[in-house]
Amino acid sequence: MKLTIDGKKVEAGKGATVLEAAAGAGIEIPAVCAHDALEPYGACRLCVVEVRQRGTSRWRTVASCLYPVRDGLEVRTKTVRVERHRRVLIELMLARCPGIPYVEELARTYGVERARFARGEDDCIMCGMCVRVCSEVVGASAIGFSSRGVDRRVSVPFGIDDSCCIACGACAYICPTGAIQMEYERMLELRRSEGEHRCRYALMGLVADAGCSFNYECAHCEVDQSMWERYGGHPLLAVRRRKCSSKGTGPKERPGRPTRRRTRGRSKGTAERRTRGGSKGTAERRTWGGSKGTARRTRTSTGSRKR
Amino acid sequence: MCTDTGCRVCGSTGVYEAFVEEVRKARLGRRVEVKATGCHGYCEKGALVVIHPEKILYVQVKPKDVAEIVSKTLKRCAVVKRLLYKDPESGERIVHEGDVPFYQKQMRVLFGNNTRIDPCDITDYIACDGYQALRGVLETMNPRKVIETVIRSGLRGRGGGGFPTGIKWRSARKAKGERTYVIGNADEGDPGAFMDRSICEGNPHSIIEGMLIGAYAVGAEEGIIYVRDEYPLAVETLTTAITQAYECGLLGRRILGSALTFDISIMRGGGAFVCGESTALMASLEGKMGEPRAKYIHTVEKGLWNQPTVLNNVETWANVPRIFLHGVDWYTSMGTGDVSHDPWGGSKGTKVFSLVGNINNTGLVEVPMGISLREIIYEIGGGIPGGKEFKAVQTGGPSGGCLPESQLDLPVDFDRLTEAGSMMGSGGMIVMDEDTCMVDVAHYFVDFLKDESCGKCLPCREGLRALSEILTRITEGNGRSGDIKLLQELSETIIGTSLCALGSTAPNPVLSTLRYFKKEYISHIRDKRCPAGVCKALIQYRIDAIACNGCHACFKVCPADCITGEAKEIHVIDQDTCIKCGSCYEVCRFDAVKR
Ligand SMILES: Cc1cc2nc3c(=O)[nH]c(=O)nc-3n(C[C@H](O)[C@H](O)[C@H](O)COP(=O)(O)O)c2cc1C
Ligand code: SF4
Numbered sequence: 094m095k096l097t098i099d100g101k102k103v104e105a106g107k108g109a110t111v112l113e114a115a116a117g118a119g120i121e122i123p124a125v126c127a128h129d130a131l132e133p134y135g136a137c138r139l140c141v142v143e144v145r146q147r148g149t150s151r152w153r154t155v156a157s158c159l160y161p162v163r164d165g166l167e168v169r170t171k172t173v174r175v176e177r178h179r180r181v182l183i184e185l186m187l188a189r190c191p192g193i194p195y196v197e198e199l200a201r202t203y204g205v206e207r208a209r210f211a212r213g214e215d216d217c218i219m220c221g222m223c224v225r226v227c228s229e230v231v232g233a234s235a236i237g238f239s240s241r242g243v244d245r246r247v248s249v250p251f252g253i254d255d256s257c258c259i260a261c262g263a264c265a266y267i268c269p270t271g272a273i274q275m276e277y278e279r280m281l282e283l284r285r286s287e288g289e290h291r292c293r294y295a296l297m298g299l300v301a302d303a304g305c306s307f308n309y310e311c312a313h314c315e316v317d318q319s320m321w322e323r324y325g326g327h328p329l330l331a332v333r334r335r336k337c338s339s340k341g342t343g344p345k346e347r348p349g350r351p352t353r354r355r356t357r358g359r360s361k362g363t364a365e366r367r368t369r370g371g372s373k374g375t376a377e378r379r380t381w382g383g384s385k386g387t388a389r390r391t392r393t394s395t396g397s398r399k400r
Numbered sequence: 401m402c403t404d405t406g407c408r409v410c411g412s413t414g415v416y417e418a419f420v421e422e423v424r425k426a427r428l429g430r431r432v433e434v435k436a437t438g439c440h441g442y443c444e445k446g447a448l449v450v451i452h453p454e455k456i457l458y459v460q461v462k463p464k465d466v467a468e469i470v471s472k473t474l475k476r477c478a479v480v481k482r483l484l485y486k487d488p489e490s491g492e493r494i495v496h497e498g499d500v501p502f503y504q505k506q507m508r509v510l511f512g513n514n515t516r517i518d519p520c521d522i523t524d525y526i527a528c529d530g531y532q533a534l535r536g537v538l539e540t541m542n543p544r545k546v547i548e549t550v551i552r553s554g555l556r557g558r559g560g561g562g563f564p565t566g567i568k569w570r571s572a573r574k575a576k577g578e579r580t581y582v583i584g585n586a587d588e589g590d591p592g593a594f595m596d597r598s599i600c601e602g603n604p605h606s607i608i609e610g611m612l613i614g615a616y617a618v619g620a621e622e623g624i625i626y627v628r629d630e631y632p633l634a635v636e637t638l639t640t641a642i643t644q645a646y647e648c649g650l651l652g653r654r655i656l657g658s659a660l661t662f663d664i665s666i667m668r669g670g671g672a673f674v675c676g677e678s679t680a681l682m683a684s685l686e687g688k689m690g691e692p693r694a695k696y697i698h699t700v701e702k703g704l705w706n707q708p709t710v711l712n713n714v715e716t717w718a719n720v721p722r723i724f725l726h727g728v729d730w731y732t733s734m735g736t737g738d739v740s741h742d743p744w745g746g747s748k749g750t751k752v753f754s755l756v757g758n759i760n761n762t763g764l765v766e767v768p769m770g771i772s773l774r775e776i777i778y779e780i781g782g783g784i785p786g787g788k789e790f791k792a793v794q795t796g797g798p799s800g801g802c803l804p805e806s807q808l809d810l811p812v813d814f815d816r817l818t819e820a821g822s823m824m825g826s827g828g829m830i831v832m833d834e835d836t837c838m839v840d841v842a843h844y845f846v847d848f849l850k851d852e853s854c855g856k857c858l859p860c861r862e863g864l865r866a867l868s869e870i871l872t873r874i875t876e877g878n879g880r881s882g883d884i885k886l887l888q889e890l891s892e893t894i895i896g897t898s899l900c901a902l903g904s905t906a907p908n909p910v911l912s913t914l915r916y917f918k919k920e921y922i923s924h925i926r927d928k929r930c931p932a933g934v935c936k937a938l939i940q941y942r943i944d945a946i947a948c949n950g951c952h953a954c955f956k957v958c959p960a961d962c963i964t965g966e967a968k969e970i971h972v973i974d975q976d977t978c979i980k981c982g983s984c985y986e987v988c989r990f991d992a993v994k995r
């Protein structure tokens with residue numbers, strides 16, 4: 094498939110999205126809710142671009158993370174209209190989640206100084222990555238969305254039933270704002286009361302379940318440590334990403350594609366955003382590792398713990 | 401007689417029972433058939449009784465009137481004058497249904513049979529040429545020809561988008577998949593709209609027949625009708641109809657001796673407005689959360705369970721048998737434009753509207769496309785009650801636009817309504833009189849949509865909240881000078897970036913009122929005044945000392961006891977305790993209460 098993006102000729106495999114094609118060509122499009130281990134979703138709409146099929150005159154605004162490439166497609170990623178839409182979107186996000194470093198950074202990058210709308214006090218930008226990682230990658234579907242409209246929330250079934258959570262921590266790891274965190278205490282509590290234990294790496298299918306020499310106190314676990322080192326991130330996401338690129342077909346294995354998507358406008362990487370929530374220094378990487386517990390959405394600043 | 405939901409509210413069940421009883425008593429059982437039918441449309445005047453074959457129309461019938469009707473009309477062929485429709489202008493009584501102004505301008509292609517058919521009796525439908533279209537299609541046409549016919553008829557979707565039905569079918573036929581699904585959309589979440597309900601309750605077989613023809617055309621074996629759960633009667637009637645169709649061999653295997661196999665099931669929606677949207681509806685059918693997904697790959701290719709799926713509104717389905725029964729030429733003779741080469745070229749056939757609001761004749765009206773709004777409102781609807789002035793009409797459901805007097809001569813047509821900043825939508829039509837504040841109306845609809853947004857995508861979820869916040873501020877008298885521009889800017893982004901059509905049409909009420917009633921926004925923001933006197937924060941009631949003659953009437957009606965003054969003295973309203981209900985304003989006969 095041959096298309097042009099911002100005047101540049103780009104080739105992309107069939108089934109690729111415009112966002113992927115652009116990333117391959119080194120053209121940056123902000124994309125908050127896209128992740129290369131997840132299916133595209135289309136919630137943040139920041140990846141908006143203008144497209145025109147050859148032969149037609151009208152430019153349409155579409156979400157590039159979902160729009161499939163077509164032969165002869167023309168794409169513009171930085172027109173006045175697109176930039177204006179992006180700024181209003183970021184402004185809306187900033188109004189909902191003021192004081193979140195990740196959102197503030199995004200606003201700075203796109204020149205949004207302040208939101209002209211009433212400020213909320215949410216941490217969650219509703220990107221849905223936690224929910225999708227839990228169902229698509231982990232396969233646990235322990236969390237989902239409840240309610241609708243402005244009341245939409247990430248929650249466990251009926252707001253109470255966290256029994257499907259396998260404490261893998263993928264949601265907390267992937268969350269860009271730190272809105273979802275693991276509750277270590279709660280997890281230990283559950284384990285003690287229910288007798289039978291299983292290693293969460295066994296639940297994730299990464300190791301054989303052979304009993305735990307640390308009495309399932311994950312805070313002292315070496316497996317945990319080694320997993321992180323081996324995969325350079327959350328093991329499940331790393332495995333999934335590799336799986337995608339070893340399929341041999343599709344857009345995910347195109348050369349030149351960065352292994353880790355950097356188009357999210359997240360300039361300071363994961364470390365910065367994960368420090369939110371009061372954890373200090375070295376705690377970031379271990380936040381999830383040490384917090385073997387059920388996923389709970391919290392606003393508390395004690396969510397992530399230092400080991 | 402109509403025993404549909406609207407007339408049931410007016411006691412039609414009792415009337416029906418009384419008729420059965422009286423006819424039995426009068427020993428007329430062998431010559432008179434009492435029939436409970438679906439909606440006739442004129443819900444304003446329920447309960448409605450029509451005596452065939454003369455088509456004598458009795459309105460607002462109560463059970464106690466039944467004995468008289470039986471003894472006079474049925475036995476002696478005399479009309480009961482007091483139950484006839486009375487023309488509000490001339491005061492004349494009108495005998496025949498067809499002469500009543502409400503029906504005169506209508507073209508009842510889909511609803512015509514409603515007054516004659518018992519929806520729970522398939523033989524009634526068959527007697528009215530039911531399933532003849534299907535037979536003709538199966539016997540004489542191949543699927544390609546069927547699709548071509550539908551394309552040539554210019555039939556466009558009645559569910560909102562106005563997409564040419566034939567084109568949709570053609571894409572579905574071409575799409576590759578293991579199986580194809582056919583779905584009827586009767587989710588109808590628009591406030592104030594009830595035409596889909598009335599079709600389901602009044603003539604369910606027309607939907608089934610349409611779906612059968614569609615299934616034959618696209619090669620589907622499985623059909624689903626998605627009905628909202630708040631329509632229990634519709635679910636009941638449809639279930640009965642489907643059961644009877646199976647019994648008659650019109651559903652199931654080898655239908656009418658052909659190779660066609662088709663099953664229909666009913667699914668009930670949970671009542672979320674957004675579940676009427678095609679992808680959300682399919683997600684909901686799959687047992688997932690009812691939220692839309694992007695349609696860059698169309699549902700005709702990958703719809704329900706990722707298979708090719710044809711989703712049409714039930715009114716669209718009901719149109720299909722009509723086209724095959726009476727022919728394309730007949731169908732294209734109604735409506736606007738030329739569709740012989742391009743199905744987008746015009747709007748053909750009829751459209752059912754539910755006419756509600758500040759209008760004399762509320763109810764369902766079926767009109768040919770191309771009729772003007774003025775004809776619908778003044779000739780069929782009988783104008784605005786109470787001698788008030790017309791102000792605006794909102795077409796197309798909550799995300800439609802509000803059109804002013806100057807646009808009343810606009811023909812009802814998909815494209816013309818869109819050009820004017822509104823839309824056909826599914827056919828809601830809300831008439832508003834001079835006492836309506838347009839800012840308040842925009843606020844109401846934005847609030848509705850804000851609550852009904854699924855919340856998946858940012859512009860719709862947060863954008864509508866912001867729109868609502870600004871409109872609230874304006875109606876409360878705290879509007880700021882940049883607010884109009886801000887509304888426009890926000891609307892543009894919501895339209896340009898929302899995932900589904902709920903979001904991308906939601907700013908319509910705001911933009912259309914800004915376009916036609918900008919002055920009202922300006923008086924709210926700049927002068928802190930609500931010209932229609934609706935926004936409570938911006939009005940004040942006070943008593944004009946010169947005009948007040950101390951009749952004491954306002955004193956008596958004030959529910960907040962905030963009016964002081966003895967009889968024959970000048971009365972005063974205490975502004976601090978006044979709740980601005982307007983009762984004093986209504987009751988004062990000397991125009992002494994000022995707003
Ligand atoms: C928010 C929203 C709500 C909708 N609700 C309905 C509905 O209640 N009934 C309906 O038939 N179509 C509804 N639609 C339109 C459907 O998405 C779809 O276009 C239609 O059912 C297709 O049938 P048609 O081609 O016959 O119009 C809705 C669309 C949106 C965006
Ligand atoms: S909790 Fe985090 S990952 Fe989940 S939707 Fe909210 S911002 Fe996205």
Ligand code: SF4
Nearest residue numbers: 854856857860900903
């Ligand atoms: S536009 Fe609104 S209703 Fe549609 S997907 Fe987005 S949030 Fe949901």
Ligand code: FES
Nearest residue numbers: 124135137138158
């Ligand atoms: S909508 Fe495309 S990245 Fe969020």
